[in-house]
Amino acid sequence: MKLTILGSFSAYPSFKGFTTSQVLEYSGKSFLIDCGEGTQIQLRKNKIKFNSIEDIFISHLHGDHYFGLPGLILTFNLLGREKPLNIFGPKGIKEIITSLMKAGKTWTNYKLNFIELSSIKPVVIFNKNNLSVTTIPLYHGIYTNGFLFRKKASSHKLIVSKVMDFGIDKTQFSGIKLGKDGVTEKGDIIKNIKLVEPLNPDITYAFCSDTIFNLNITKQLMDCDLLYHESTFLKKDENFATKTFHSTAEQAAIIAKNSNVKKLILGHFSSRYNDLELFLDEAKTVFNNCELALENKSFVF
Amino acid sequence: MKLTILGSFSAYPSFKGFTTSQVLEYSGKSFLIDCGEGTQIQLRKNKIKFNSIEDIFISHLHGDHYFGLPGLILTFNLLGREKPLNIFGPKGIKEIITSLMKAGKTWTNYKLNFIELSSIKPVVIFNKNNLSVTTIPLYHGIYTNGFLFRKKASSHKLIVSKVMDFGIDKTQFSGIKLGKDGVTEKGDIIKNIKLVEPLNPDITYAFCSDTIFNLNITKQLMDCDLLYHESTFLKKDENFATKTFHSTAEQAAIIAKNSNVKKLILGHFSSRYNDLELFLDEAKTVFNNCELALENKSFVF
Numbered sequence: 001m002k003l004t005i006l007g008s009f010s011a012y013p014s015f016k017g018f019t020t021s022q023v024l025e026y027s028g029k030s031f032l033i034d035c036g037e038g039t040q041i042q043l044r045k046n047k048i049k050f051n052s053i054e055d056i057f058i059s060h061l062h063g064d065h066y067f068g069l070p071g072l073i074l075t076f077n078l079l080g081r082e083k084p085l086n087i088f089g090p091k092g093i094k095e096i097i098t099s100l101m102k103a104g105k106t107w108t109n110y111k112l113n114f115i116e117l118s119s120i121k122p123v124v125i126f127n128k129n130n131l132s133v134t135t136i137p138l139y140h141g142i143y144t145n146g147f148l149f150r151k152k153a154s155s156h157k158l159i160v161s162k163v164m165d166f167g168i169d170k171t172q173f174s175g176i177k178l179g180k181d182g183v184t185e186k187g188d189i190i191k192n193i194k195l196v197e198p199l200n201p202d203i204t205y206a207f208c209s210d211t212i213f214n215l216n217i218t219k220q221l222m223d224c225d226l227l228y229h230e231s232t233f234l235k236k237d238e239n240f241a242t243k244t245f246h247s248t249a250e251q252a253a254i255i256a257k258n259s260n261v262k263k264l265i266l267g268h269f270s271s272r273y274n275d276l277e278l279f280l281d282e283a284k285t286v287f288n289n290c291e292l293a294l295e296n297k298s299f300v301f
Numbered sequence: 302m303k304l305t306i307l308g309s310f311s312a313y314p315s316f317k318g319f320t321t322s323q324v325l326e327y328s329g330k331s332f333l334i335d336c337g338e339g340t341q342i343q344l345r346k347n348k349i350k351f352n353s354i355e356d357i358f359i360s361h362l363h364g365d366h367y368f369g370l371p372g373l374i375l376t377f378n379l380l381g382r383e384k385p386l387n388i389f390g391p392k393g394i395k396e397i398i399t400s401l402m403k404a405g406k407t408w409t410n411y412k413l414n415f416i417e418l419s420s421i422k423p424v425v426i427f428n429k430n431n432l433s434v435t436t437i438p439l440y441h442g443i444y445t446n447g448f449l450f451r452k453k454a455s456s457h458k459l460i461v462s463k464v465m466d467f468g469i470d471k472t473q474f475s476g477i478k479l480g481k482d483g484v485t486e487k488g489d490i491i492k493n494i495k496l497v498e499p500l501n502p503d504i505t506y507a508f509c510s511d512t513i514f515n516l517n518i519t520k521q522l523m524d525c526d527l528l529y530h531e532s533t534f535l536k537k538d539e540n541f542a543t544k545t546f547h548s549t550a551e552q553a554a555i556i557a558k559n560s561n562v563k564k565l566i567l568g569h570f571s572s573r574y575n576d577l578e579l580f581l582d583e584a585k586t587v588f589n590n591c592e593l594a595l596e597n598k599s600f601v602f
Contacts, residue, residue, distance in 0.1 A: 012376040013342050037372045038339050042313050061404040068373045071338045074364050076315040092404050099400060103362040104392050105443050142406050 001026045001151060001203055003226065003299045004040035008267035008292075010210075010232050010246075011064055013038050016271050016293045019064035020209055023048050023229070024149055026131055032056040033147060033207050039068035040075055046296060050079060055126065057090030057133065059209055061096070070100045077108045084111035088125050088133075090143045091116040117145055122220060132156060136220050138211035141245040146208040148220060153208055156196040166190050203264055203301065206261070209229035209268050212242065213251035221259035225301050228293055230268035237270075249279040253286035263301070267293035302327045302452060302504055304527065305599045307343035311511075311533050311547075312365055314339050317400050317572050318596045320365035321510055323529070325450060328430055333357040334508050340369035347597060351380060358426065358434065359390030360510055367394070371401045373515035378409045385412035389426050389434075391444045392417040403532035405456055418446055423521060431455060437521050439512035441484035442546040447466035447509035450522060459495040467491050501581060504602065507562070510569050513543065527602050529594055530556055531569035532580055536570075550580040554587035564602070568594035 002025040007018025019036030023046070030052040032039070041144045043050065058066045066089070076085060085091065085108075094114035101107060115125060117135060120143075126133035136146030157179045164171070168182040168190065176182055182190040206221050209230040221227055231248035241248050247255075249266055256264035264287055266279050273279070276292055291299075308319030320337030324347070331353040333340070344351065359367045367390070377386060385408075388394065395415035402408060416426060418436060422445075427434035437447030457478045464474070469483040469491065477483055483491040507522050510531040522528055533547035541548050548556075550567055557565035560577040565588055567580050574580070577593055584591045592600075 011379050012372060013339070015342075015345055037369065038342065039313070041316075041339065044316055062407065063372050063375050063401070063405055067368070068338065071313060071364050071368045078312050096401060096404055100364070101399060103397055104364055106363065 001149075001205060001278055003205060003228075003301070004038055004048070005155055005265075005267065005293045005295055005297050006046065007036050008269060008295055009064075010230075010268045010270050012065075012271075018042055019067075020059075020268060021068065022207065022293075023053075024205060025052075026149075026151060027129055028052065029054060029129075031133075031149070034059055034065045034209070035067075035069040035072060036064050037067040040072045042295075043072075051081065051083070053085070054083065055086045055088065056267060057147050057207075058087065058093060058141055059138070059146065059207070060140060061090050062142065062210070065209075066093070069136060070097060073097065073112065074101075074104075074106060075110060076110065077106075079112045081108075084113055086113045086115060088115045088117060090145070091118040093203050118143070122148075134220070136206060136217055138208060138217065139214050139245065140210045140212065144210060146206060146211070146217070148224075149205040149207075151174065151203040152201050153199045156192075156199060159195060159197055162195050166195070168195070205301070208255075210246055212245040213247045213255070214298060215255070215258060218255060218259040221255065221261060224259060226262040226263050226299060227256055227259065228265045228267060229259040231266040232268050232270050234273065234278055235282055237272075249282040250286055253283035253290065256283075256287040256290070261288065263299075264290045265293040265299065266290065294301065302450075302507060303601045304529075304601055305347050305349070306566075306568065306594045307340055307347060308337050308598055309570060309594045309596055310365075311493060311531075311569045311571050313572075314365075315572055318341055320368075321360075321569060321576075322369065323508065323594075324354075326353075327450075327452060329353065329433055330355060330430075332434075332450070335360055335366040336368075336373060337365050337371040337511070338368040341373045342374075343596075351377060352382065352384070354386070354553065355384065356387045356389065358448050358508075359388065359394060360439070360447060361392050361441060361443055362393060362397070363443065363511070366510075371398060372407065374398065374413065374495060375402075375405075375407060377411065381411075382411045385414055387414045387416060389416045389418060389526060391446070392419040419444070423449075436520070437486070437507060437509060437518055439518065440515050440546065441511045441513065445511060447507060447512070447518070449525075450506040450508075452504040454500045454503055457493075457500060460496060460498055463496050467496070469496070506602070509556075511547055513546040514548045514556070516556065516559060519556060519560040522556065522562060525560060525562040527564050527600060528557055528560065528562040528568065529566045529568060532567040532584065533569050533571050535574065535579055538573075538581055549589055550583040554584035554591065557584075557588040557591070564600075565591045566594040566600065567591065 006021035020034040021039040229252035231249040231252040233241040307322035322340040439445040530553035532550040532553040534542040
């Protein structure tokens, strides 16, 4: 899986960078996560094929997380898109998008599916081709979800040479793939582990933006391969963080540590800070395997 | 007056450039005309002070002309704006903007005034500090206005030395400024023209985007100092222009010629063309004083 950061500043796009948007690439598909103003410019810059995007996940309805969406939807249309587009986002997003299209008398020639979210508990909202997406309910003053992407371990793969060496009949293959032992023609039992390649474990990416510091979410984040957690502020401005339902770099690191994730990436920086390295320094005092989610940077995991 | 082009491509922002937005600067104020996605980035790039913008004019509700507006309104708020903001645009714009703010539970701390337009005849919508703005009804499939900015000739300025030479009494000054003749102490009448500096004529800028080719608008554009007229297509694609209620470069030049304007600038280019000079070449066969409205370019007039 490859995650590319299209924008990682909070509040508004500026010289410093674009607002929140990311692309997760897996198996030829691109999953767009949030869509701040200018996302379509960033998609082009990062050479993400527009047609590889079939699913867009919007965390919440603050403008810096979706004001690039109406334009992107219309651009897809102008580029001749035919395949459907699925938009997962808070209840209300359908009305917003359709009212903008109505005002412009502009309709899409492709099918636009809205999957509106309103549950305050985790819900599996996507499950296709070994990839599932589960909401991570966040607390941010307005209805907000993070998203947990899980690439599931594929089924066991036979080691063909071994199976043939043992002279195991084809009729047993599907059972062996599901974990059963094999039986030779002579009746000897061959342990499953000798006949199949080791399973790749699940690979997981958790996107958590925006949220107040909330240890409850660690249950869902446990052992994640990669965690993006917002860190709008530094510890010295923790009072602002709490007041605006955001987190500090230190708090993001505490979440990472308590969730035992492999790697943490920080983003959603307030533009009040000129030196982003301060976020990294602060987080690393708590959790060492940490990087900044800088614009146009990719993480392969 | 100084006009700066923030974006001049049609349909969607891309590597080639941003969509329609312009700033007209006059007397310390910045008038924003249309506000495509990414306008706030372009405002910063062109060093336009956010606080100098008090009035925004939106031609129509196609996304490439206002999808940067919701974000800009919220950015003003985040930057601590206190003074009111006036938004002139088609009926419906208020509901769109307020519904976006409602969804995000985000309200402005400054006053947001919407002046919704629905007349299909020219209307004076702004008149302050010697500057007036009149709508130019355009035909574009949905309700659309161009805008005619007129900096009015200031009142007559006394030539102080002359007035004193003739020994004309102070009590006559206000009358002379309004065009009256002067009377000396001896009763001689001194023609007004001898006592005042020549009047600067009106200075006018006409913004016409988007529109099908329509000679009716030349009545309003007559003798303009500067005309921006959309030229989405080249003549070879005139059928597309007509079908989509747009104009070609040649048609824009015909409008300029028939309106006897001083200078024409072309914009709203379709991204299908790689060489924008072709627009200029085509227009110049009809009207010579013509330039491309290229991004980040300014016109002083």
